[in-house]
């Protein structure tokens with residue numbers, strides 16, 4: 001039986017070793033002599049899981065008993081990565097586990113690599129949700145994450161002749177140790193059909209398709225296992241398993257049709273984080289998980305409460321972007337149609353429960369649903385949204401404010417539902433994810449709404465969990481910090497500033513540099529293993545790792561690489577700072593220009609890496625299948641962090657925080673959270689270049705002519721010419737014409753406008769990197785000055801400004 005609440009009896013290595021043995025035998029059903037690495041990994045994970053389950057039960061009991069307000073985080077994406085090492089470190093049992101593995105003759109590190117990433121997300125938004133789950137547990141906030149248990153997460157990226165090729169991802173084959181199927185926890189979700197009224201206020205929705213949402217629970221343990229929350233992911237299943245009649249008639253395919261149709265809803269994650277495609281299946285996914293989650297939330301609430309009107313006192317629901325925004329209409333539907341509240345009452349209770357986070361200002365990424373499609377799939381919700389829009393417009397008209405009604409309409413031209421508007425009108429709080437982004441929200445997409453509701457928009461600058469992104473992925477730096485300042489920083493990251501004073505301490509500096517060097521040697525080995533390229537681990541590791549997108553300007557980085565290559569070829573004898581350019585990132589399968597930029601990077605890499613004149617002065621490593629686990633190897637080894645988006649377009653960024661925390665110096669524009677990173681590390685410890693967001697807005701107004709810029713910049717022109725004269729594509733000279741044409745004619749992302757400033761700044765980096773002592777000092781100051789970017793601080797902000805809950809720890 002567990003000791004005082006949350007405190008499990010101290011686990012011994014011996015006890016754990018025996019637990020693993022028992023799991024192998026009774027859960028995996030294998031004799032050690034015949035066990036595969038996968039068997040041991042399953043046994044190991046199950047034994048660690050047992051350590052989590054104890055505290056899980058206590059936390060769940062305590063949250064219930066405490067009658068505390070509960071937070072629900074609704075997200076279409078949770079980019080979790082691997083869970084074994086995270087649980088081991090959060091429980092504080094690493095020493096015991098490593099000893100037990102050694103005694104069992106199994107290699108712990110190799111075991112960790114057996115687990116496949118839970119890649120249930122595209123990029124920033126999904127990873128943020130995962131960091132938030134870790135922080136809510138660490139702060140002891142009673143919370144649930146709700147999402148979809150996709151059979152297939154984000155595709156596996158492979159390069160064929162330098163082109164991205166997508167392959168289905170199959171995480172469930174090897175990492176089911178961390179989920180518990182809750183077959184009894186199932187809800188019906190309806191689609192389509194007709195709405196009828198009985199004239200006495202009752203509304204009937206006769207759907208023409210119903211599926212079952214089945215829950216799968218994953219425990220999320222916080223630091224020191226003090227609190228464990230639940231991530232509940234829904235899988236869609238048929239209501240009736242098989243149409244036996246058809247089957248017996250030998251009509252096997254149609255007998256299984258309903259099953260296939262139902263299971264398709266949670267089959268695969270949409271790999272697109274750029275454009276809202278407006279596909280029916282995507283809408284069904286969004287409604288499926290939102291409806292199941294709201295039904296589950298109300299069931300849990302009514303277990304201890306009987307007045308539905310008091311729901312906002314006990315429940316705070318966060319919508320991670322507009323993907324769950326249907327929650328505004330769904331909660332209203334349930335409150336009005338099932339609990340018979342009036343629409344105005346149902347709407348106000350809904351609004352008091354819900355809040356919405358916006359993660360992008362890119363017009364093409366803002367979800368808009370065609371009303372015909374919407375009405376077909378969700379007829380009752382269409383009615384409710386029409387009611388909300390009508391009453392909202394009426395209320396606004398009454399206030400005679402200088403707002404344009406067109407801008408605040410939820411349904412535009414009667415043909416499109418703006419989900420950002422629905423989410424805004426149906427929320428208590430709306431937040432941006434960095435100070436600059438939140439300001440731009442108030443000045444652009446939500447300008448009129450901000451006028452109407454000046455207190456509704458708040459800023460909650462993103463953060464990252466220091467457990468996974470320092471303590472777990474950078475053991476060398478972890479050990480140095482534990483030795484120098486203890487472990488307080490792990491769950492109070494701003495304490496890491498206590499180590500800033502050691503920036504000028506020679507022995508600390510040497511140890512810091514040694515830890516970085518060891519991480520670089522490890523990455524060099526991984527690069528050779530993955531793409532067969534040998535890199536010099538003493539070179540400057542210049543890293544750009546993020547989804548491929550024109551606004552993130554991987555093209556600007558590749559153009560600078562070409563210009564540097566050409567400069568070295570012109571004067572190989574000059575003093576060059578050896579540099580390794582490291583790229584990692586997937587392109588949405590339908591995003592052709594982004595895929596062509598991947599091809600360009602691979603073509604440039606092939607030429608540069610095989611050019612004898614260049615040697616080790618410059619290497620380009622384009623790593624396939626960038627994901628959470630690869631990020632955990634690259635980030636601790638980075639010297640330079642590329643955050644070079646067109647100012648005003650990157651809502652925040654979180655890779656920038658991870659890289660700075662691991663001692664990389666940032667080269668970046670004043671965009672997203674780069675602005676706040678620069679404020680905290682100081683102007684001497686970061687490389688800011690390029691146009692500001694205001695400059696960009698001004699240029700847009702005045703109109704920008706890239707021709708003039710290119711013609712007046714021989715370095716830039718030389719690089720673009722090399723792109724189209726076959727230097728990097730002798731087998732197809734025209735391969736990059738389209739990329740070059742966009743630069744010559746529109747250059748919407750202002751690559752040419754920022755090139756010279758970027759190129760010059762990179763040359764400054766070259767010089768600075770040669771002063772190893774000074775560079776290490778600045779690297780230490782980055783690590784020790786970015787403690788504020790912990791997701792614990794972010795969640796404390798949401799708790800105070802948005803949810804009205806009090807963290808426990």
Ligand SMILES: CCc1ccc([C@H](C)CC(=O)N[C@@H]2O[C@H](CO)[C@@H](O)[C@H](O)[C@H]2O)cc1
Nearest residue numbers: 124125273276359365433650651652653654
């Ligand atoms: C409907 C298709 C779709 C899917 C996902 C998205 C996400 C909002 C894109 C995304 O991941 N945005 C990133 O969110 C991060 C977490 O807040 C920010 O740090 C990044 O700046 C932002 O691009 C947009 C459109």
